[in-house]
Amino acid sequence: MNVTPGIELRDREEDYLNINPLQTAGRATLEARKAVLSYVDGYSICDWCKGALCEMEKPPVKKFLDDVSVFLGMDASILTDGAREAKYAVLHAITSPGDAVVVDENKHYTTYVACERAGVRIYEVASSGHPEYKINPEDYAKVFEQVKAETGGLPKLAILTHVDGSYGNMVDAKAVGKICRDYKVPFLMNCAYSSGRMPVNGKELLADFISSSGHKSWASGGGNVGLLSISESWKEKVFKLSGKYKVKPLEILGCSSRGSSTLALMASFPHVKERIKNWDKEVENARHVVSELEKIGLVNLGTKPRQHDVNFFESEVLYKISQTHKDKNFFLYNELKKRGVVGIKAGLTKNFKMSTYGKTNEQIKHLVWSFTDIVEKFR
Amino acid sequence: MNVTPGIELRDREEDYLNINPLQTAGRATLEARKAVLSYVDGYSICDWCKGALCEMEKPPVKKFLDDVSVFLGMDASILTDGAREAKYAVLHAITSPGDAVVVDENKHYTTYVACERAGVRIYEVASSGHPEYKINPEDYAKVFEQVKAETGGLPKLAILTHVDGSYGNMVDAKAVGKICRDYKVPFLMNCAYSSGRMPVNGKELLADFISSSGHKSWASGGGNVGLLSISESWKEKVFKLSGKYKVKPLEILGCSSRGSSTLALMASFPHVKERIKNWDKEVENARHVVSELEKIGLVNLGTKPRQHDVNFFESEVLYKISQTHKDKNFFLYNELKKRGVVGIKAGLTKNFKMSTYGKTNEQIKHLVWSFTDIVEKFR
Numbered sequence: 001m002n003v004t005p006g007i008e009l010r011d012r013e014e015d016y017l018n019i020n021p022l023q024t025a026g027r028a029t030l031e032a033r034k035a036v037l038s039y040v041d042g043y044s045i046c047d048w049c050k051g052a053l054c055e056m057e058k059p060p061v062k063k064f065l066d067d068v069s070v071f072l073g074m075d076a077s078i079l080t081d082g083a084r085e086a087k088y089a090v091l092h093a094i095t096s097p098g099d100a101v102v103v104d105e106n107k108h109y110t111t112y113v114a115c116e117r118a119g120v121r122i123y124e125v126a127s128s129g130h131p132e133y134k135i136n137p138e139d140y141a142k143v144f145e146q147v148k149a150e151t152g153g154l155p156k157l158a159i160l161t162h163v164d165g166s167y168g169n170m171v172d173a174k175a176v177g178k179i180c181r182d183y184k185v186p187f188l189m190n191c192a193y194s195s196g197r198m199p200v201n202g203k204e205l206l207a208d209f210i211s212s213s214g215h216k217s218w219a220s221g222g223g224n225v226g227l228l229s230i231s232e233s234w235k236e237k238v239f240k241l242s243g244k245y246k247v248k249p250l251e252i253l254g255c256s257s258r259g260s261s262t263l264a265l266m267a268s269f270p271h272v273k274e275r276i277k278n279w280d281k282e283v284e285n286a287r288h289v290v291s292e293l294e295k296i297g298l299v300n301l302g303t304k305p306r307q308h309d310v311n312f313f314e315s316e317v318l319y320k321i322s323q324t325h326k327d328k329n330f331f332l333y334n335e336l337k338k339r340g341v342v343g344i345k346a347g348l349t350k351n352f353k354m355s356t357y358g359k360t361n362e363q364i365k366h367l368v369w370s371f372t373d374i375v376e377k378f379r
Numbered sequence: 380m381n382v383t384p385g386i387e388l389r390d391r392e393e394d395y396l397n398i399n400p401l402q403t404a405g406r407a408t409l410e411a412r413k414a415v416l417s418y419v420d421g422y423s424i425c426d427w428c429k430g431a432l433c434e435m436e437k438p439p440v441k442k443f444l445d446d447v448s449v450f451l452g453m454d455a456s457i458l459t460d461g462a463r464e465a466k467y468a469v470l471h472a473i474t475s476p477g478d479a480v481v482v483d484e485n486k487h488y489t490t491y492v493a494c495e496r497a498g499v500r501i502y503e504v505a506s507s508g509h510p511e512y513k514i515n516p517e518d519y520a521k522v523f524e525q526v527k528a529e530t531g532g533l534p535k536l537a538i539l540t541h542v543d544g545s546y547g548n549m550v551d552a553k554a555v556g557k558i559c560r561d562y563k564v565p566f567l568m569n570c571a572y573s574s575g576r577m578p579v580n581g582k583e584l585l586a587d588f589i590s591s592s593g594h595k596s597w598a599s600g601g602g603n604v605g606l607l608s609i610s611e612s613w614k615e616k617v618f619k620l621s622g623k624y625k626v627k628p629l630e631i632l633g634c635s636s637r638g639s640s641t642l643a644l645m646a647s648f649p650h651v652k653e654r655i656k657n658w659d660k661e662v663e664n665a666r667h668v669v670s671e672l673e674k675i676g677l678v679n680l681g682t683k684p685r686q687h688d689v690n691f692f693e694s695e696v697l698y699k700i701s702q703t704h705k706d707k708n709f710f711l712y713n714e715l716k717k718r719g720v721v722g723i724k725a726g727l728t729k730n731f732k733m734s735t736y737g738k739t740n741e742q743i744k745h746l747v748w749s750f751t752d753i754v755e756k757f758r
Contacts, residue, residue: 003417004410004646007438010417012426026421031383033419036639038382038389040412040601042405042594047391059386081460081603084632092496109624110632116621117471117629215421215638222419222639223602224460242495245488250496253463253489259594259640260415260601267383 012342017363020343021165021310024357025197026213028221029271032264036221039260046258052247053255053262054078064266065227071273072191072210073201074229078239078249079257079265083192084110086211086228089251090188091118091157093238099156100147102185104135104171106164111190115159123147123155131301131314133167135160137175144183158185162200163193166353167302168286168310170194177206186234192216193310195227196272197357198279208234214261219268219275223261275358282309285356285364292368296375309357319350321378332374339370391721396742399722400544400689403736404576405592407600408650411643415600418639425637431626432634432641433457443645444606450652451570451589452580453608457618457628458636458644462571463489465590465607468630469567470497470536472617478535479526481564483514483550485543490569502526502534510680512546514539516554523562537564541579542572545732546681547665547689549573556585565613571595572689574606575651576736577658587613593640598647598654602640654737661688664735664743671747675754688736698729700757711753718749 003009012018013027028036039045048058055062065077080086087110095101097119103111105127115122125143128134140158147155158180163170173189180187188209194200195210196218202210212227214220230238239249248254257265286309290300297317300306318332325331333346344352356364382388391397392406407415418424427437434441444456459465466489474480476498482490484506494501504522507513519537526534537559542549552568559566567588573579574589575597581589591606593599609617618628627633636644665688669679676696679685697711704710712725723731735743 003413005649006442007414007417007642007646010420010423010426013420013423020422020426022422022425023420028419028421033416034382035386036415036419036601037412038386040407040415041389041392041402042407042598042600043399043401044389044392044601046401047389047399063385081464081635082637085460088632109621109627112623113621113627113629113633116623117632219421221421222415222423222642224636224638224640242488242492244491244495248488248492250492253467253496254492256460257603258461259603261603261638261640263386263601267386270384 016337016340016342017359017366018343019341019354019356019367021353021355022216023343024309024355025217025219026215026221027219027358028264029219029268031267031271032219032221035263035267036260039263043258045260045262053258054249055247059263059266061262061266064269067269068227069229072195072229073203074207074210075232076235076239077227077229078252079262080226080228080252081256082215082224082226083190083211083213084114085256086226087111087159087188087190088114088117089228090209090238091115091120093240093251094186095120095156100151102140102143102147102155102158104159104161106133106135106166106169107159107161108165108190108192111159111161120156132303133169133301134303135169135171137172137179140176140179141183144179144185154183155185157188159188159190162189162191163308163310165193165310167312168193168306168308169303170307173205173207181206193308197276197282197309199276202229202231209238214265218265218272220261220265221268223259223264225257225261225265282357283307285309285359286311289356289364289368293371296372309355310353312351312353314351315349317375317379322349325378335374336370339373341367341370395716395719395721396738396745397722398720398733398735398746400732400734401595402722403688403734404596404598405594405600406598406737407643408598408647410646410650411598411600414642414646415639418642422637424639424641432637433628434626438642438645440641440645443648446648447606448608451574451608452582453586453589454611455614455618456606456608457631458641459605459607459631460635461594461603461605462569462590462592463493464635465605466490466538466567466569467493467496468607469588469617470494470499472619472630473565474499474535479530479532481519481522481526481534481537483538483540485512485514485545485548486538486540487544487569487571490538490540499535511682512548512680513682514548514550516551516558519555519558520562523558523564533562534564536567538567538569541568541570542687542689544572544689546691547572547685547687548682549686552584552586560585572687576655576661576688578655581608581610588617593644597644597651599640599644600647602636602638602643604636604640604644661736662686664688664738665690668735668743668747672750675751688734689732691730691732693730694728696754696758701728704757714753715749718752720746720749
């Protein structure tokens with residue numbers, strides 16, 4: 001069924017249990033939906049603008065951003081079009097083409113692409129590889145030394161993926177922050193999979209910059225929107241204003257997310273502030289699912305104990321079934337869908353990831369049952 | 380009334396006649412509203428992604444972009460987060476800091492800010508000033524010569540505001556394009572106030588690049604979204620892909636408007652293709668309003684005859700009233716609101732702009748009556 005010619009009605013949130021890691025923490029709240037509907041016309045956020053999106057008093061964008069800074073333990077925040085745009089903003093503001101920048105191997109592809117666009121030279125902190133894919137904080141020091149040896153100077157920026165979107169590994173960010181501070185290397189934490197889902201405090205973790213994703217982890221919904229939060233000392237450089245248009249920050253070209261996505265982010269914020277208090281329960285749910293799926297032969301990758309709702313599995317048992325099942329490698333997708341579960345990429349059986357974020361006990365139970373039932377039926 | 384705590388219910392489209400130039404051509408169509416609602420959850424556009432937003436087949440983003448290229452008479456198009464992001468993408472891709480770039484004096488502030496962010500040296504084609512503020516195409520040649528004399532080379536890019544948002548002046552873009560071609564200077568047309576409202580053909584106008592604004596002029600609604608359309612010869616440079624992630628264009632960090640704004644843009648496109656056919660009627664409406672308001676003492680600025688729905692007025696008569704009216708300079712805003720008209724900035728009486736885009740005959744009549752009634756009552 002099409003919602004409008006050429007565009008299918010989307011029903012996976014209403015009719016299914018969706019475990020796509022990209023989507024579980026980005027579901028729009030009722031409040032966000034109301035805000036999006038009310039501000040559905042173009043540039044309606046600008047009704048009362050006095051010159052700059054992030055300074056707006058009506059709707060109270062400025063107050064919201066001040067609250068976000070407190071929430072994340074940072075000094076100042078601006079709206080961006082997403083986490084990637086926040087990372088690029090920092091890269092563009094504080095590095096020059098050819099500069100060395102250190103990233104972790106588990107980074108999101110956008111960290112790499114933002115570095116490429118900024119023209120910097122990328123140095124990578126390797127993970128421990130299969131099966132843990134662990135990022136050891138102390139390796140940042142080693143790579144800093146390598147940069148020093150090779151270029152004669154320290155990197156201009158270190159980027160850490162606080163939690164990565166493949167294995168859901170949470171890195172000891174404070175340990176990385178400590179090393180960065182020791183070396184005086186500015187430290188950017190990409191919190192696209194952490195802030196908005198769980199408590200994150202930049203001051204405690206010694207971060208200079210935090211990038212956040214509204215549509216991924218702040219329940220803000222369908223339009224892309226993000227946040228760049230920084231510590232005071234970087235304000236002049238990273239939030240630099242236009243020389244001619246004195247209220248317009250250069251790195252967001254004056255006003256970034258100038259539309260309903262910002263309203264949605266703001267409307268969902270009270271909910272986000274509450275939901276992060278349930279983080280222990282989210283981790284407990286994830287661990288429960290991991291342990292139950294391991295009982296039927298799946299193997300969970302990543303660091304132990306599990307600390308996040310995103311989990312990656314190797315599944316020889318499901319792969320074997322796909323070899324003889326009439327639907328071939330699409331069997332898992334089809335069989336899960338029959339049981340009302342979606343979000344694992346169609347065609348995967350051997351390796352896949354899932355997220356249990358925000359699921360009820362009932363849903364967690366149903367998820368475990370679905371996998372167990374499939375394995376029992378077809379093995 | 381609040382739609383959600385801290386965010387006012389927006390009623391100006393439902394309860395008023397809105398003449399804010401920023402907003403008249405950005406109203407979401409019914410089709411866009413349905414698409415936004417169906418794709419209101421975070422990253423829902425990515426359900427069937429095979430690697431890159433602009434290559435998506437489901438929803439048919441790739442097909443849409445191909446259609447947009449035909450619609451605008453260009454060879455290839457990608458999604459951006461707005462017109463400003465499209466301009467910056469071109470600047471970043473084809474210039475280096477310190478390069479000379481030529482812009483027109485009537486430019487949107489974001490053209491200037493994008494140039495500042497790119498670190499280029501800005502040369503300006505002056506307008507004729509009060510009252511016409513005309514950009515003479517041949518002045519581009521003069522400024523090119525100036526750049527040559529001062530820097531020893533030609534500018535790396537010329538940007539023309541096809542129609543500016545203050546006076547609604549339409550420049551003879553083809554004449555500028557011809558000069559750019561003669562000098563071999565790449566030519567970017569900012570069509571934020573033209574494409575989507577009226578017919579624009581880049582090939583006919585000799586444009587290398589066209590930037591468009593979805594939320595401003597393509598009826599796409601509340602989330603910011605734009606388009607960058609280019610001619611074939613620039614593809615490799617401007618749509619350059621990541622060296623590592625081979626489907627991800629660097630200048631949009633892989634995927635730009637990854638959310639419901641893109642769906643809204645797509646859903647409104649059939650309507651946009653139809654509505655541009657009414658452009659003559661839109662111009663006729665604008666001319667009628669200008670002529671009627673001049674009868675009551677307002678003075679219309681800009682080039683003659685008027686060619687666009689955006690119009691700027693000087694109004695000594697309304698300013699005079701404000702000197703004795705109890706509401707002072709807020710009287711015009713208040714009196715218009717009483718008559719169901721909004722969109723002129725609160726506090727303005729002496730200089731203001733308006734847009735008549737998409738208004739019915741009835742609404743045009745009411746608009747003229749409102750101003751006439753106010754002047755007659757308080758003069």
